[in-house]
Amino acid sequence: MTKGMIFNIQRFSVHDGPGIRTTIFFKGCPLSCRWCANPESNHSGAELLHTPASCIGCQSCAAACPQGAITFPEGMFCYDASLCKGCFACAAQCPTHALTIEGSWYTVPELLAEIGKDDAFYEKSGGGVTLSGGEPLLQRDFARELLKTLKEKGYHTNIETTGYVETEYLESILPFLDLIYMDFKHPDSREHEKKTGVPNQRILENLAWLLKREVPLVVRIPVIPHFNHSPETARQYGKILSEIGASKVHLLPFHQFGQGKWRALGRSYDYEKEKALHEEDVAEMAAILGSFGLQVQING
Ligand code: SF4
Ligand code: SF4
Incomplete structure (x- = not known):
């Protein structure tokens, strides 16, 4: 289907x-x-979105990322979309849902x-x-x-x-x-x-x-x-x-x-x-x- x-x-x-x-x-x-107004629509695949207001800075996401796409220079969340392979291991580990996945199949x-x-x-x-x-x-x-x-x-x-x-x-x-x-x-x-x-x-x-x-x-x-x-x-x-x-x-x-x-x-x-x-x-x-x-x- x-x-x-x-x-x-x-x-x-x-x-x-x-x-x-x-x-x-x-x-x-x-x-x-x-x-x-909907930049999450630009790419055709699912992608990662980070909401700073929900982030507690635990860095579990960086630890889970096999690509080194998430870092914390001076304690600040930093995401490099060019390194990301879209595995979403980071979102699965985020305890506060600050990382969410934009896009699902229906x-x-x-x-x-x-x-x-x-x-x-x-x-x-x-x-x-x-x-x-x-x-x-x-x-x-x-x-x-x-x-x-x-x-x-x-x-x-x-x-x-x-x-x-x-x-x-x-x-x-x-x-x-x-x-x-x-x-x-x-x-x-x-x-x-x-x-x-x-x-x-x-x-x-x-x-x-x-x-x-x-x-x-x-x-x-x-x-x-x-x-x-x-x-x-x-x-x-x-x-x-x-x-x-x-x-x-x-x-x-x-x-x-x-x-x-x-x-x-x-x-x-x-x-x-x-x-x-x-x-x-x-x-x-x-x-x-x-x-x-x-x-x-x-x-x-
Ligand atoms: S989706 Fe995968 S590759 Fe991309 S930042 Fe998250 S863990 Fe890293
Ligand atoms: S795992 Fe979630 S709450 Fe923890 S630093 Fe990453 S985005 Fe923030």
Whole structure:
């Protein structure tokens, strides 16, 4: 049976589509956005996460590690992800669960058992299930099998996607989707590549292709300081999106919710000193997009 590598199952989500939803977070992503709020999603395999607040400094983890990936210079926990082989002997020895493993394998029936716990809430609120990540569509066979089964069972389905997938694959899952949230991180391909690791051409082609289909689609723009947070960028977005026939846009102001996780994963975070943006900070961009006839919602 196909299995999916999942790092979180979030019940009672209210920002990932209509009504009350369960959001399934898939591991693995073809992009590497420097501001990512879910950095534990970037790699496709299970990985180690250290929570300093729970750590008592007993060093049992270092003693258990055969690779020397955990050390305690000046008594401080230090993890070198480049040496780690993912055996998780350290997490097994941690007495306080300060070391946890992000990512577990699930079958479709196992996920359905979790999802089914909130059937009454979906029904009452007009909610359903959202596949998120990471990029949920990177685990192609598993994502398709899950979406197909959800649809057969009558659930409302949504995906939060980077759009960086093959168009043929998107076509194959369209019958199982009620809604698509697709990110579009920068209208200029070179800028897009600088901060996400990939150009925007495939994403733009998929957006244009999907907008000609029946499925409802929302374009999501994470608004990031010194990247796409400017009136000029909003005008570029407005021109492109109105030309390809987009109608709904969500602006998602930058926040630092992922900061602690970057540290916990032993990775450096470029936005340590950046201030979060608020609704008023993106109001001008929203107005510019609106002037192109787009329906804009801040925070989604
Ligand atoms: S998971 Fe990595 S850090 Fe932990 S014991 Fe294994 S090799 Fe060492
Ligand atoms: S075993 Fe756990 S509590 Fe002990 S030092 Fe390592 S992470 Fe901290």
